[in-house]
Amino acid sequence: MSSDRVRCVECREPIVGDARVCPHCRAVQPSPLLDVGVVVAGVFALLFGVVLAVMTAGTSRLFGLALLFVGFGLAVGGYTRYVDRQAASRAR
Numbered sequence: 001m002s003s004d005r006v007r008c009v010e011c012r013e014p015i016v017g018d019a020r021v022c023p024h025c026r027a028v029q030p031s032p033l034l035d036v037g038v039v040v041a042g043v044f045a046l047l048f049g050v051v052l053a054v055m056t057a058g059t060s061r062l063f064g065l066a067l068l069f070v071g072f073g074l075a076v077g078g079y080t081r082y083v084d085r086q087a088a089s090r091a092r
């Protein structure tokens, strides 16, 4: 993920990083706030997963480990997207 241009989620045309609506097809773009929400949800899943994996055994422990992986993926993915957007809007 090294592209510093944001592309429309619908028509894949390059658009400015902080545009809310695509100038080509008028599709609403996912906002950076959504990324922050994803990161927060991921961190909560991560914490909950750690608690489950440490405090419990058996099936709920496996569930906790799964939550841990999912939460980690969400947090890292959301954070990467957020940083990408920040870099794209600063590059202009």
Ligand SMILES: [Zn+2]
Pocket (backbone or CB within 6 Å): 008, 009, 010, 011, 012, 013, 022, 023, 024, 025, 026, 027
């Ligand atoms: Zn578009």
